[in-house]
Each structure stands twice: as structure tokens, then as C-alpha cells.
Amino acid sequence: MNIQFKPEELIISTIADMLEGLSHVAIGASSPIPGSAALLARAKSKGKLRVSMLGSEEHNAFTNGGTELFDCAAQGRIDAFFLGGGQIDGRANINLVGIGEYPRSKARFPGSFGSAYLYFLVPRVILFREEHTPRVLVPKVDFISAPGISAENIYRPGGPYALVTGRCVFIFNKKLGSFFLKSLHPGHTIEEVDEMTGFTYEKPINIPQTPKPSAATIELIRGLVADEVSETYPAFAERVFAN
Amino acid sequence: MNIQFKPEELIISTIADMLEGLSHVAIGASSPIPGSAALLARAKSKGKLRVSMLGSEEHNAFTNGGTELFDCAAQGRIDAFFLGGGQIDGRANINLVGIGEYPRSKARFPGSFGSAYLYFLVPRVILFREEHTPRVLVPKVDFISAPGISAENIYRPGGPYALVTGRCVFIFNKKLGSFFLKSLHPGHTIEEVDEMTGFTYEKPINIPQTPKPSAATIELIRGLVADEVSETYPAFAERVFAN
Amino acid sequence: MSLHLDNINTLIELIDSGNKLALAPDYSGCAMKAVRYLINHKVRDLHLVGVPSIGFQGDMLIGSGCVSTVETAAVTIGEYGLAPRFTDAIKKGAVNIIDGTCPAIHAGLQAAEKGIPYMPVRGIIGSDLLKKREDWIIGNNPFDKEDSPLVMVKAIAPDVTLIHAPLADREGNVWIGVRREMMVMAHASKTTLVTYENLYEGNLLNDTNMAAGTISSLYISALALAKNGAWPVGLFGTYPADDTHLRLYIEMARTEDGFQNYLSQYVLDKEIKE
């Protein structure tokens, strides 16, 4: 059986698998794909997974203002979070500030948000950036909004777990402080990933393909997840899930 | 014209005069007389004075839980507060903990509450203790819940302003670090106060009498104040203000 | 994922001897019914934390021998007088007292809420309270060496918070209104146990007005319905204290024997059979 799916659906399914067995996943601003993945994982967990999604009324239990997400993470009550980056390097450093000399960046991004904190405190931080080019995945970020690794004496229960792009999945090896190519998305090649990645990374001899979503998963994505995520991201839901 | 009034009414009127011109007075637990005085001052201010009274629904604007009173004081938004003490000494140290060796006090009081903080941060702290005996007004307290004076390098916008008892009014002189007898309540003598006060204090040659409440003030106390304070202290209002 | 338990007994089993147990003062949310169960369970060596003070429930737990340490800004039963079993335990040295002050207790809990090791607090310096506290250290303002020293209060992370609330919903969300210190307690504690007066039909978080005063079920470990659960103390906005009964308690608890009589009449084996 050959199931048709969109690239976004593959990524949603892939990220959702990384959330299996967790209790609480938080989603920051402007994150429709991580949000969809979390809602999919929630559906699969039969409600055991709690999702706190910024901007959602239905999936947001925070009642203590802007500080609660951060306090909650510090209390160890958030298992996974998502971060992106204008630049991401091979040490999993992320740059949400700008390109070029700081502060007069020649390309300025919005800013670091809570990354410099949540990257330290949330055990499983999944980096997600759909664009997989040497412009984004660089040897060394121009500005470290949040570092991928820390010295041993730094309190850091959290950190990078994986990097998911439009082409592949990397797993971060904390001991080595580098990424390991875990799988290539269907239709993408190692040569392409090599060429489009600005940093060096480990890879296995035989590179597996990112598992395709099952028919049941696709059904869940297009049904419940599409419906639920449209509350917060109507434009995204319309674009990706509408037939 | 000779107006009849109760000792409590004199004290209420005396304390209310100390609150004239202020913007915000807070009242802690179990403080019916300071509470009545604050409500009287509020009535006289035509509502300009805000009263925040623990236990009141009508006169309590705090919506941020137990921490708000203390934060509010630190912000400089509380002009006056009241403290008592199982013991009070001539340096305006107060003891809310117990008599004798700590911690196995032979007489144990409830505890220090917020005194160790509010005494430092509220500009005008009025000490009030109806019982005026050598047992309460001691040369030196057995335990300093909160000190009357602090070294110059200690951040202390607040501190003791006056001590009002059932017999007289003392004003605290911060420079000298001692009390000054300001007035004797009608019917009380300097000999009696000398005998009943365990600490030494300054006094003028001619000791004034504590001003008696005017007829208008008495009317206000028995009318509006009695009514308002009965919300929080029904037993007190019944005992003192009922004819 | 229901956190609702059938009865208070099961709820109380989540409290172990030796736990650091945070409790509210009489004017806030006191789970008095649950406390009577706790006494029946013969829990021992509790380290009570009054947030920032405790009243009748503290006195009863101390009198029942459940408590080894009391950390609080006060043990107070307000206008009723001095807390008789607490006062007696202090005199006998039967309980270890950690005297604090309200804002420092709030600061310690807020530090735990934020996952930071301590919080600076103004005031306190020169108080004898400071002499007895190893969890308070005098520090400096790193931004202004000329500034006053200030007290650094160590984080207070209770094992368990036990409170009574007016409302809870089926999801396990708990409404506490402006009694926000109970939210801080829940955030700071590993386990939060709640008894509640009434079930709220619907989801408290879905009503914008109610949500502002609600502790999310995220922080609630388990809860159980307890009608009149704060009695004989009052519950804010719900019912007043039972003045007659509280005066009776004060009268009986004046002596050790009288307190034991109170226990057998009103506490021991009573609640279990309810």
C-alpha cells in the first residue's frame, strides 16, 4: 500500500514519535508543525500527554502570566520543547538574534525569546527548522542565543535532543557534542544533505529512511490534529490539511 | 461641653490623627483598634486614605495572594502599619516570639509574622499595645522579632513612629533611639506611667493631655466606623460601640 | 488521567511520615477534614510549613504527636488566644520550631517555584530570627557595593501541600480565587493534595473569569471531595468558622487530657466511618 502524504505530514509524524511516553510538551510562538506533532502525540497517547501551546485557549493550562512557562520548566514539569534558529551550528548552538557583527546585524531576527533558558531546563529540546541549507546550518553561529552544550559545572538538566529539517533527522550526541544523522526523509539523498549542511556530522554506513507515517497516523493528522491545530493556526491548517 | 467616651474611643481618635494626610494604611491580623482608627482617618479624609485591612472584604484590594502586602510595602505604596508585641523595649525593639530562653520559651507568643520586614519598609509604623505594664514595656526584650533601630548601612525607609498604650502616647525619636512621652490619656498620671513603664524615656516638663475626641469624631466613630469595622471585627464592635 | 480519588483516606495515604508538609492559615484554605484523617493515620515526624502561618490544624497535628518541626511566621488562632498545644509543646521542647517571617516564607516558596536556590529579601537584619537560621545568609547587592546587605533566603520545596478549595472540576483544576499563595505552594511542592467543597460543572480553565483564579491540574497530584471540608475553620467566600466549636476546642485543648478527650470525641476513628 502506497500512502500519499505531504512533507509536513512526514515531519509531524516523525516529531510525534519523539514525544512518545512523555507527560507534558510545551510549544512556543509561531510553531504550527511542532504544535501539530504534539497534538498527534497527544492523540496517540489517548490524552496522557499534556500539550501547552502558546496562543491556544483549548491547550493552555497556564494561569499565572508570562512567567509560568519558565517556572514550570524549572520545576521539571515540562519534558519537551521546540526551538528553531536563524542559524544552527554543529555544536547545536542556536542563533535567534542576527547575522553579522552584533549589534548592527546585517540581517536581524526577532530575538532570543526564552531560548537561553528553556534550552537549559527542558530535558528534550527538539530543534526544528524546515529550511535545510548552508545558510541556516552553519559551521559556527554568528551569535549564540543559547549554547548547545555547557561546561560540567553548569546546572543543565536540559538540552538538545534532535534536529529535524525538511531533509532529514539528526540526533544530538551530548557526549561528543555533535549531530548524528539518523535518517533521511523519503526522496532525499545523503549527497544532497552533505551539500546542504554547513556543519560536519557523524553518519552511519547505511543510512535509514525516515519512517513514513502509517495510514492510521495520516488519518489522525488529517482529522483530529488538523481540527485541533486550526484553533491556533488556521492559515497553516487550511494550507496543509485542506484537500 | 463634656463628652463621654470610652478609653478605646480615645485611642482610636488619637491613632487616627497620626494617619492624617497619608494615602494608604495597612492593617494586619487581630487589630480591631488600629483598624477602627484607620477607618476613622479614612472617613475624615473623605475617602482619600486607602485602608487595606486583613480579613476585610470591603477594605482589601489585594488580589495577588499572601505576598502582595509585603511587595506593596517594598514598593513604597504603604505609608503606615501597626505592630504590637508581647514585649516592647525602650529602643522600640519588639518581641512577638516568647519570654525566657529561646526556643523553649516559658511563655510563647504566636510568632513574628511580617514584623521583621514591615518594620523596615513602612515609613510610619505605629506600635500599639493597650496593656501598659512593666511586664510588656521592658528594659530589654528577651527576643528581638524586629529591631527598633538599625545601623546606618541598613536599607530602612521605615521604622517606629509612635507607641500608643492604654495610658499614654510616646513618640519615637529615631536619632536618639528612644521614646519621648508626648501625652497622657485623661485620667492617667505621670507617676503611674513612670511606675508602669519598664524602660526609660524622655519627657517634657509640662506633660500635655492626649486630646479628647470631638463630638463630631465620636459621632463618626459610633456611626460609620462602628458599622464598617463590624464587618471584620463583629465581637469587638458589639462590645465597644453598642449602647 | 483523572486525579480524583473516591475518598479522603486514599488521598491522605500520599502523605508519609517525615514529609515536609505545607499548610495554609485559618483564613485561607484549610483541609481540616483531611487533617483529622491524617491524625488517624498516625503519621509522624512531619515538618510543617505554615504559609506564612498556621492555626488550628497546626495545633491539632502538634498535639497529636504528628509533628517534629514547625517552620512558620506564627502559630496563631487569632482572637481565640494562644494555640494551646503548640505553646505546650514549645515549653516541653517537644517540637523543633523554625521561626520565620511572612515575606521570607513566601520568598522561599517562590524560589522553589522558580527553581532557583534562593531569593533575596529586604529587612530582617538585626532580628534575632536571623541568629537561628542556617537557611538564611546575609549577602550583598552585586550591582551596588554601597547598598545595604540583604538576606538571602533558601528555597523552600515542600514534599506535600495539603489545602482545601471551594471548587474543583473533573479535570482536576482547582479554584482558589485571590488566595494566590496556594498557587505558589502547589508550584513549589512535589505533591499537591486538594480537598474541595463543590464540584464545578465544566472546565474551570475554559471560563475566562474563573481561569484567573485557578490552579491548573498540572500541579495537582490528587483530589477528593470533602463537604464542609474546612470545618470547624471557615472557608473564604463559602462559610464562616464554627465559633462555638472552636471555643470548645480551645477550652478542651488547654490541658493534655482535655485535648485527648477532644480527639476521642471529634477526631479518632470518626472520619474513617463517615
Add this chain to the structure above:
Amino acid sequence: MSLHLDNINTLIELIDSGNKLALAPDYSGCAMKAVRYLINHKVRDLHLVGVPSIGFQGDMLIGSGCVSTVETAAVTIGEYGLAPRFTDAIKKGAVNIIDGTCPAIHAGLQAAEKGIPYMPVRGIIGSDLLKKREDWIIGNNPFDKEDSPLVMVKAIAPDVTLIHAPLADREGNVWIGVRREMMVMAHASKTTLVTYENLYEGNLLNDTNMAAGTISSLYISALALAKNGAWPVGLFGTYPADDTHLRLYIEMARTEDGFQNYLSQYVLDKEIKE
């Protein structure tokens, strides 16, 4: 003691050039109408504090030349793209940027709320943010020398907080529901100015349900009614953003000229005559 002003003009006169002005992000309470007045008043040298980020109002104030410093965790207009006037000002070095991170901004405001000089915050160490901040110092846990160093964030005390809220009452109490960061802003600021969407009949503090989400008038310096006061941004629980207008803004503000056109069409002298 009414804090109510007849019009937004009088409210805005309470903001001076050079003030440190705290603002909310687009998803919270943005006093957009008041911001248009502010632009008309030609206020200069503002030090904006985004709590913890700012959006359209920040971009407009920057583009109008009202701002010398932006202190924020982000300037973001969400899905609409990059904030055009902010990005341009950074490129030209026309504005001083103090890049922060959300929890540190909240911590700085909470320190001001508590009257303490600083608050410890976890994380951050190793971020380049730290290199540029003199108001962040690395310190230690005084209770455990083996523990990780941690950042001490200096208190942030804004001169003025300017927000828009769904409801206010005649007493000057302001309802903000779960958008609690606006309460912290008010507590931390010397002056708090509020525009509000609707007048609440009665006293918000007398309704137990509403009180939990209300900032007491104690912290409100002045307020003014502003119908549709958050437009074109949305107001939580009240109305959504005007998507079409915001896209138009983005389009026009792409260039300096386009932005000036936007100002003359929608901002300059408009509000004054309303």
C-alpha cells in the same frame, strides 16, 4: 479619587521623553490607540521594555523616531514576518538594542515588584546575550558552593507601564484575567497607564470571580476609555487582530517612505480629532 481621564490625550501626557516604558506583546494587552497618540505627541528617547517581547506597537514607535533603546527578548510580529522598522533601525544603528531572554525580563520586573535589587535566574550562561549585559552578573549559590554559578538579573523598574485591558471599573480597578504579567508590570512601575475597552458596572474587587484577575486601582495611575483600543492588534477574549490591516502595515512599512505614508494615513493627527 477618580483616576479616570476624559481622553487619551491627557493620559498620554503622563509619558515623558526619556521614560523607560514597559509594553506588552501583541497577544496580551496592547494600547495601540494610545500609542498612536504617543507618536503624535512626538515623545522622544523612549527606552522600551518588551514584557517579554514587543510587536507592532514597538515597530511603530521605533519607526516614528520615538525610541532610543529597546530592551526585549524579541521584537516579533509573529507570522507576519520580521518587524520592518525595527530591522531597519538595527541595520542603521538608529536604535540601541538590549537583547534579553523572557524569564530574565520577568525576573527583573519581579525583583522591582519585590523591592529587591536583583533576582537569580537559571540558564543563560554560555549565551552571547550575557556578554553585552552589565545588568546581569554571574553569581553563586551561597548555600552550596558546589552548585552551578547562576545569573543575577538586575531589577527592572519602568517609569511607565502602558497597557490596554478588556475591563475597568469606576474605582480604577483593571481586569486582566490570566494575563498576569501585566499585574507584575503595574507593580514594578512607578506609573501605570491603562486604556480599557469596556466599563465594568460595579466594583471588580467585590466579585470574587473577577477579583482574581484584577489589578487593584492602588497600582493604576490613570485610565481612559478606548473603544477598539487595541486595534489593529487583537485583544484577548474580546476581538481578533485585523489581519488585513496588519498585512497592509507590513507592506507599507517595508520602506521608510511607505512607513511615512502609513503614518500620515492612519496615525498622524488622526486620533487627536477622533
